[in-house]
Structure formats: structure tokens, C-alpha cells
Amino acid sequence: MKGFRFSEFKPEMKGENKFEQLLNIFQQLLLITAGDVSQALAYMSDLDRQYQLTNDEYGMANFIDDLKKKGYITEENQEGELRMTPKSEQSIRKQSLDEIFGKLKRTKSSGSHHTPYTGTGDELSSDIRAFQFGDTLDQISMTESLKNAQINGGIDDFMLLESDLEVVDRESKIQTSTVLMIDVSHSMILYGEDRITPAKKVALALAELIRTKYPKDTLDILVFGNDAWQIQLKDIPYLEVGPYHTNTVAGLELAMDLLRRRKTKNKQVFMITDGKPTCLKEGINYYKNSFGLDRKIVNKTLTIAAQARRLEIPITTFMIATDPYLKQFVQQFTQVNNGRAYYSGLNGLGGFVLEDFQRNRRKNVK
Structure with missing residues (x-):
């Protein structure tokens, strides 16, 4: 006779605390609204009217009071506005970690990451x-x-x-330094598709993973549009897309500068983007071309990819797009850098990031 087959136990959620249910929705909306508490609560009220999120025993007013009492939001600021607290920011990171990385199924093939x-x-x-x-x-x-x-x-x-x-x-106790680049150009919300929120979730989840499982590793986060600038972990929920072009060169140059300051041997760059490079900065002026692949911009991008390869810094590109001519550019960029590239949908982005992060940190760079 064959043995028993075991499956994952999924308990019924009938007794789940109403506050926890609403908090999960609220935190999702906070990422979508770039940390705007008032707007997130307004969206929740609309959802409540449409889908009856609350009941006669526990309404939206009770939920807002509990958010204040439990320290998730506060009005104690000069403007008297509702704002997130550090506790709320930490809770969003943990939620992102569980949502994106915690639910990934382990398979037998997951052990085939050779060193x-x-x-x-x-x-x-x-x-x-x-x-x-x-x-x-x-x-x-x-x-x-x-x-x-x-x-x-x-x-x-x-x-x-x-x-x-x-x-x-x-x-392995090998320490790894990672730079995560997030594209904040206008195309990240173009055509009615929200691509910046999944990117923020991945950044938060990766940061929380490193903080909890690999505390000796380092993670630097930067965003790039017309220019590139470094942001802190606490800034991620508040990220918004701007009226920017895509200056990939500026992002990569800043990433290289950040990694030069790190003393670890293992270094890597993760780049989340949905478009082609369309901008360069020349002195105080910007050279921009959104039509096709501008050879001047492409050549500069490939040059810095080659520089990273000489420094043994792999660049993993997560392209949230499927245009054939963009794939051709990414393949060329990846070949020059000797890195990797993924053409990911928004739902699979977190899994690819986790897999590559764990693969790269097992490498022993001499």
C-alpha cells in the first residue's frame, strides 16, 4: 500500500481579527498612494461601501482609532496631518517579505544552485x-x-x-553587498499599469530579508529617472513616479560608486526597469531621445556595463516589458556585463529577485 500524502494545512480565517484584515488592505493602499494616509483611508472607505469590509460591530471609525492607539499612524506633527509611523513602515516591510518571499514554494530543483x-x-x-x-x-x-x-x-x-x-x-557566511536600482521614470505607470508598486514591494521584501537573515550583508537602494539618487529604507513606501526619462547610465554610475565604498568581495547590482535608456546628462544639460534606441545612449550604457564586468560586479536586469527590440538591447547589455536578465511579469518579479539574490551571494569572488 502507498503511504499518506501530506498537503499544506490552510486554516479557516473566520476568527481572524477584523483589525488585522483591514490593516492588510490599508498597508497595500499605503504603497499605492506613496504613503498618503488620508488618501489610503479614503480609498478604504470607498471599498467599504462597495464590498462591506466592516460591519455594525466594527466600523471604519473604530479602525482609524485603533490605528492611532496601536501606533501605526499619528497626527503629532506641525501640520496636524495623518502620517505613517516607523512602526507602520516596519510592518509594511514584514508584510512585503511574507507576501513576496514567504509564499514561494520550495522545490527539489531549488537546490541546484551550484557554486x-x-x-x-x-x-x-x-x-x-x-x-x-x-x-x-x-x-x-x-x-x-x-x-x-x-x-x-x-x-x-x-x-x-x-x-x-x-x-x-x-x-555560507560570505558577505555580499547589493545595490537595488528602481526605475521611477514616467513609463512605470504608463498605459494604466502600476509597475512602481510591485517594484517597491520587492525592494521592501529584499531589505527585510537581508536585515533578518543576512544581517552582515549590505543593501543600498537608489532610484533613477533623469538623474539618479540614493534613498533610505524608510523612503521606499513614499516613492512616486515622476515626469522623467530613463537615465540608466546615471543609475549604474551611482551604483558603482556605492559598491566601491564596500569592502566585501561579493558585489552585485539588481536593476528593476520597464523601458529602454532614453537620457544622458552632459554637463548641466540632458540629452533625451524617447524614440527607438538612440545609439549614443546605448553605447554609453554598454560601456558602463563592461566596466562593471571588469570589476566582477554582475548586473541582473529585471525587465518588466516584452517588446522584442527591448529584449535585443537587454540581451546585448547582459552579454557585455556577463550578468543575467529576466523578462518578468509583475506577479513573478519577487521570485526571480529572491532566486538570483541567493544564487549570487553563494559565489566566492577571489
Whole structure:
């Protein structure tokens, strides 16, 4: 007889606290409204009228009072406006981490991220993956392996095979410095599609992942439009798209400057964008061309990609677009840098970022 098959337990949410339900919606709206509390609450009131989010026992006024009492919003400022608090900003980061990275399913193929060096890592992690040649006996997870053998072979004819084995992965203590570049040009909200909110969620989730799991790593975040400038973690929820072109060169130059200050050997750049480079800064003037791929702008972009390659800094491009001519440019850019590129939809963006972040930080740059 075959063994039992186990599936994820999903409890019913009937008893979930009404405040927590509304808080989840409120925090999503805060990212969409760039941290505008009043506008987010106005949207919630509209949603409440349409979908009955609240009831007679707990209304929107109760929810707003609880937000103040629990320290998520405050009116204690010179203007007397409702604003987010540091507690609210931290809560949004944790929510983004759970939403984007926490729900990614682990598969047996997730263990196939090979490293360019031999030997074991420094300490065991909480990740489970399929057994590979070279894994040590102390890494084998007996509970998971025996469960697989029971499922695959049954109880009556029980046999533990190599294909049943799963191991607890080892986590290298190599420190990594990452720069995350976010495109804030006008095209990120063009054609009625909100691309900046998913980008903000990914940035918040990646920051929280590094803070909690890799505290010795560094993450610098910058945004680029006509120019590029560094932002702090607390600034991410308030990001808005501007009437900008896309100065990819300025973003990459700033990213390289930030990484030069880091003493770690492993360095990488993640770039989230949806368009082609359309702008350069020449002195105090801007050279702009939104029509097609301007050769002058493209050549400058490829030059800095080559510079990053010589410094062994891979650039991973997450292109939220599928135009054939843009793909051709990204492929050329990636080849020059020896990096990677993904043509991702908004829903799959977080998974790609997590996968590449974990792959890159396992590399041992000499």
C-alpha cells in the first residue's frame, strides 16, 4: 500500500481579527498612494461601501482609532496631518517579505544552485533541498527523507532510495553587498499599469530579508529617472513616479560608486526597469531621445556595463516589458556585463529577485 500524502494545512480565517484584515488592505493602499494616509483611508472607505469590509460591530471609525492607539499612524506633527509611523513602515516591510518571499514554494530543483568552489558551507540553514553528490551525512534530514520513502514506496515494501533523500542546506557566511536600482521614470505607470508598486514591494521584501537573515550583508537602494539618487529604507513606501526619462547610465554610475565604498568581495547590482535608456546628462544639460534606441545612449550604457564586468560586479536586469527590440538591447547589455536578465511579469518579479539574490551571494569572488 502507498503511504499518506501530506498537503499544506490552510486554516479557516473566520476568527481572524477584523483589525488585522483591514490593516492588510490599508498597508497595500499605503504603497499605492506613496504613503498618503488620508488618501489610503479614503480609498478604504470607498471599498467599504462597495464590498462591506466592516460591519455594525466594527466600523471604519473604530479602525482609524485603533490605528492611532496601536501606533501605526499619528497626527503629532506641525501640520496636524495623518502620517505613517516607523512602526507602520516596519510592518509594511514584514508584510512585503511574507507576501513576496514567504509564499514561494520550495522545490527539489531549488537546490541546484551550484557554486564555483568545493566544500561545505559554514552553518546549517532552515532550507531543505534534494540530496546531491558531495553532501555530508550530517546534512540529511531524516524526517523528510523517511516521509518521501513512505510516500514513494509505501509501508509494506518500505525502501529508502537516494531519490528520497533530502538535506538541510548549508549557509555560507560570505558577505555580499547589493545595490537595488528602481526605475521611477514616467513609463512605470504608463498605459494604466502600476509597475512602481510591485517594484517597491520587492525592494521592501529584499531589505527585510537581508536585515533578518543576512544581517552582515549590505543593501543600498537608489532610484533613477533623469538623474539618479540614493534613498533610505524608510523612503521606499513614499516613492512616486515622476515626469522623467530613463537615465540608466546615471543609475549604474551611482551604483558603482556605492559598491566601491564596500569592502566585501561579493558585489552585485539588481536593476528593476520597464523601458529602454532614453537620457544622458552632459554637463548641466540632458540629452533625451524617447524614440527607438538612440545609439549614443546605448553605447554609453554598454560601456558602463563592461566596466562593471571588469570589476566582477554582475548586473541582473529585471525587465518588466516584452517588446522584442527591448529584449535585443537587454540581451546585448547582459552579454557585455556577463550578468543575467529576466523578462518578468509583475506577479513573478519577487521570485526571480529572491532566486538570483541567493544564487549570487553563494559565489566566492577571489
